[in-house]
Amino acid sequence: xxxxxxxxxxxxxxxxxxxxxxxxxxxxxxxxxxxxxxxxxxxxxxxxxxxxxxxxxxxxxxxxxxxxxxxxxxxxxxxxxxxxxxxxxxxxxxxxxxxxxxxxxxxxxxxxxxxxxxxxxxxxxxxxxxxxxxxxxxxxxxxxxxxxxxxxxxxxxxxxxxxxxxxxxxxxxxxxxxxxxxxxxxxxxxxxxxxxxxxxxxxxxxxxxxxxxxxxxxxxxxxxxxxxxxxxxxxxxxxxxxxxxxxxxxxxxxxxxxxxxxxxxxxxxxxxxxxxxxxxxxxxxx
Numbered sequence: 067x068x069x070x071x072x073x074x075x076x077x078x079x080x081x082x083x084x085x086x087x088x089x090x091x092x093x094x095x096x097x098x099x100x101x102x103x104x105x106x107x108x109x110x111x112x113x114x115x116x117x118x119x120x121x122x123x124x125x126x127x128x129x130x131x132x133x134x135x136x137x138x139x140x141x142x143x144x145x146x147x148x149x150x151x152x153x154x155x156x157x158x159x160x161x162x163x164x165x166x167x168x169x170x171x172x173x174x175x176x177x178x179x180x181x182x183x184x185x186x187x188x189x190x191x192x193x194x195x196x197x198x199x200x201x202x203x204x205x206x207x208x209x210x211x212x213x214x215x216x217x218x219x220x221x222x223x224x225x226x227x228x229x230x231x232x233x234x235x236x237x238x239x240x241x242x243x244x245x246x247x248x249x250x251x252x253x254x255x256x257x258x259x260x261x262x263x264x265x266x267x268x269x270x271x272x273x274x275x276x277x278x279x280x281x282x283x284x285x286x287x288x289x290x291x292x293x294x295x296x297x298x299x300x301x302x303x304x305x306x307x308x309x310x311x312x313x314x315x316x317x318x319x320x321x322x323x324x325x326x327x328x329x330x331x332x333x334x335x336x337x338x339x340x341x342x343x344x345x346x347x348x349x350x351x352x
Contacts, residue, residue, distance in 0.1 A: 080127075129168075202239060220233075
């Protein structure tokens with residue numbers, strides 16, 4: 067029932083692989099890549115249009131090389147009439163949706179395995195420093211200097227050299243004004259203000275709940291716009307379909323995600339419970 071993803075010697079052949087149609091659509095929305103900049107002859111502005119994501123094709127190569135073990139999942143539940151009728155109701159092709167879900171799971175695992183703590187950016191550090199300078203509430207005096215309402219000290223040390231300590235209110239006011247002017251001139255969206263050093267980050271172990279959140283985020287983007295066909299007797303609960311795929315792919319081994327019933331046999335929306343208790347951590351992933 068699930069077609070095997072063919073092995074292509076030429077990686078470019080995967081760009082036209084029909085079984086990756088759904089995966090390509092999701093990847094181009096979330097993981098498109100910057101193209102070569104060019105000058106627009108009409109507007110005379112530099113334009114950089116995104117190029118198609120290479121993520122589905124890297125996924126396909128990993129799959130072809132046996133790095134994605136699709137055997138350690140509940141495939142028997144996926145090919146059951148219950149799931150297949152749901153896919154039919156939404157007009158989804160069984161094999162294409164299977165590789166979409168495998169791809170999203172793979173991408174989530176890649177993102178989570180590369181997650182690192184997110185230190186403060188240069189913009190955040192400078193903004194915090196400006197806030198402190200503003201507390202000085204400086205006033206210009208007739209003697210051509212600034213006086214401040216509260217005392218303050220700025221300490222600067224370069225490793226191996228002496229420490230410079232500044233507590234002069236006039237000097238501190240000028241430093242604060244210079245930083246404020248610099249931020250305005252360079253622009254808040256300047257990439258040099260958003261960056262940080264890799265050495266300042268640490269490996270971060272993300273929870274299963276994070277993987278559930280990300281899988282739901284990417285897959286729901288694809289599923290939510292779909293409209294179910296009339297006359298097809300099947301579950302048309304989009305959230306339940308995603309919940310079941312989370313269990314089928316063993317992202318989480320909570321069987322209630324598939325059954326979605328509590329001990330009394332009542333519907334409980336287990337996925338909603340996971341998402342409602344989730345707090346998205348701040349992290350950076352390369």
